[in-house]
Each structure stands twice: as structure tokens, then as C-alpha cells.
Amino acid sequence: MLSRIRELWTKALLGLLLGAAAGFLAYQAVRLPRPGLFTVCGALAGLLIVVVVFGYRRSVRLTDITVSVPQFSRLRFAVTRDGQDVAWKLFVEASTRIATQPVADGSGRVREALTSLYSLFAVIRDLLKDSQPSRQGGSDPAVEHLAIAMLNLELRPFLSRWHPALHDWEQAHRDRPESEWPDDAACRADLADLQQRLVGYVLSFGKLAGLSNAAEVLTAGVPGPAGTRA
Incomplete structure (x- = not known):
């Protein structure tokens, strides 16, 4: 702001x-x-x-870029300078959280994962609210459309299902560890599926931001070389 x-x-x-x-x-x-x-x-x-x-x-209209996104197959974007900046912020926020980092069975806590995803939802929503909408030269979708789709089609349904379920169990069993939650395995499996889909969105944000090595940055945490952002 x-x-x-x-x-x-x-x-x-x-x-x-x-x-x-x-x-x-x-x-x-x-x-x-x-x-x-x-x-x-x-x-x-x-x-x-x-x-x-x-x-x-x-x-x-800076350039046209086609990306592959879960639930949408291939989408063609008219990327602007403003859109590149938004895509870069989205890539950084999503790639540095548990949204794209696997949680191995028996390690980590589901509560921490849910809290991280909830925080990511809020951060992306605030980022979109504080940014000027990207100008469009035609009917192609803007970067913001992809971000909103990720919120409404991926994060919101997952959080709506598992966040209250775990919260209710925690309130009823305050003295028991999370590993005893009957839905722990099911939630972890659903989380793993969600993370796989989110990777597609995050890589798309990186591509729209101008990164030529978004996959390497995401998996290895190695910063992109100078000049990768157009």
C-alpha cells in the first residue's frame, strides 16, 4: 500500500x-x-x-506467452510490464512456502502446512488488491486471472475442507498429538496432490515473469542469473 x-x-x-x-x-x-x-x-x-x-x-502488450496450467491445459497470455512484476511477486511468494515443498510422511505437522497455505492465500489476495490490474490489448487473460484461479480452484477448496476438520479435532483432543488425528494420512495425501498442481501455477508465474529457469529455481532454490527477468 x-x-x-x-x-x-x-x-x-x-x-x-x-x-x-x-x-x-x-x-x-x-x-x-x-x-x-x-x-x-x-x-x-x-x-x-x-x-x-x-x-x-x-x-x-510486451509479448505473448503460452503456459500449461492444471485444469486449464494451455493458456495464451498477453504479458505486460505490470504483469511481469505481479507474476514475479507471485512466483516468489508461492515458491518460498510449503505450497510447493513436499511434506514427507511422518515428518512435519499438517497444522503448519495448513497455516502456511492460509497465509499464502491471504498474501496473494492482498497483493492482487494492492496492484493495478494489468492492461490488456485483447481478450487474452492477464496474470491476475491465473492467480485468482489458483486461489478459488485450488487453495480455497483444500482449506475449506481440511482447515475446519483439523481445528475441530484439535479442540476436542487438546492433549493428544496431531499424529493421532484419524484423517492425518488422508489430509497429507490430499496435500501432496495439491502441491503437484500448485507447482504448475508457480512455474507459470515464473515463465510469465520472464524467468528462463523457473523449474531449477523452484526445485533447487538457486537464484536465477542476472538478466533472466525481461
């Missing part, structure tokens, strides 16, 4: 400076002889056209 406020103030200040500069140039231009006035106005108009067109091309 603070970064968004700073960005708005920066844009406002830049607008004031550009407006003041434009006013000064206009004042100087009207004092020129007529040929000079037309020359200055034409040059400024050409500069404005170049800036607008270049900015539009950079922000509206």
Missing part, C-alpha cells in the same frame, strides 16, 4: 514538473516568429507521439 502511495506521489510530482516545462516552452514559443513557432510546435507534437506510442507498446 505504501509503495502504491509513493508511486502516485512520484507520478504527481513528475506531472507538475512536465506541466511547468511545457508551459515555459509554450511561452517561449509564442515569442518566436511564425516559422519558428510552427517548427517548435511540430517538434513537440512529434515528441509527444513517440512517447505515447512507445509507452503504449511497453505497457499494453
Whole structure:
């Protein structure tokens, strides 16, 4: 939220400076002889056209990328600079949590896994709320659509099933270890299936962010080389 406020103030200040500069140039231009006035106005108009067109091309449609996502097969995205930034944040958040890291049988706690997934849901939702929607140049989906699909089709159903089930058992058996929960094995199996599906989403976020080695970063934890983000 603070970064968004700073960005708005920066844009406002830049607008004031550009407006003041434009006013000064206009004042100087009207004092020129007529040929000079037309020359200055034409040059400024050409500069404005170049800036607008270049900015539009950079922000509206950077490149087209096709990714494979669970439940959707293959999707074609029109990726923008804003979309790349959102995809990178999503990749970092999801790849550094238990969402994509397996929990071996007999190790770890299901409660910790559920808490981590619940936290991931909240973080991604807040990230999407605080980000400006990616501009689209056509009917192709944006990065935000993929993130919302992951929340609603994957995380929400899993958490809705297992979070209250484990909570109710914990409240009724405060003095017993989690390993005695009758649904422990079933929940772990469901968690493993969920993690496999989430990997597809996370790798897609990495690809949309411009990472050429998203799979290696996800599995080995090795940071991508400089320049992998377009």
C-alpha cells in the first residue's frame, strides 16, 4: 500500500514538473516568429507521439506467452510490464512456502502446512488488491486471472475442507498429538496432490515473469542469473 502511495506521489510530482516545462516552452514559443513557432510546435507534437506510442507498446502488450496450467491445459497470455512484476511477486511468494515443498510422511505437522497455505492465500489476495490490474490489448487473460484461479480452484477448496476438520479435532483432543488425528494420512495425501498442481501455477508465474529457469529455481532454490527477468 505504501509503495502504491509513493508511486502516485512520484507520478504527481513528475506531472507538475512536465506541466511547468511545457508551459515555459509554450511561452517561449509564442515569442518566436511564425516559422519558428510552427517548427517548435511540430517538434513537440512529434515528441509527444513517440512517447505515447512507445509507452503504449511497453505497457499494453510486451509479448505473448503460452503456459500449461492444471485444469486449464494451455493458456495464451498477453504479458505486460505490470504483469511481469505481479507474476514475479507471485512466483516468489508461492515458491518460498510449503505450497510447493513436499511434506514427507511422518515428518512435519499438517497444522503448519495448513497455516502456511492460509497465509499464502491471504498474501496473494492482498497483493492482487494492492496492484493495478494489468492492461490488456485483447481478450487474452492477464496474470491476475491465473492467480485468482489458483486461489478459488485450488487453495480455497483444500482449506475449506481440511482447515475446519483439523481445528475441530484439535479442540476436542487438546492433549493428544496431531499424529493421532484419524484423517492425518488422508489430509497429507490430499496435500501432496495439491502441491503437484500448485507447482504448475508457480512455474507459470515464473515463465510469465520472464524467468528462463523457473523449474531449477523452484526445485533447487538457486537464484536465477542476472538478466533472466525481461
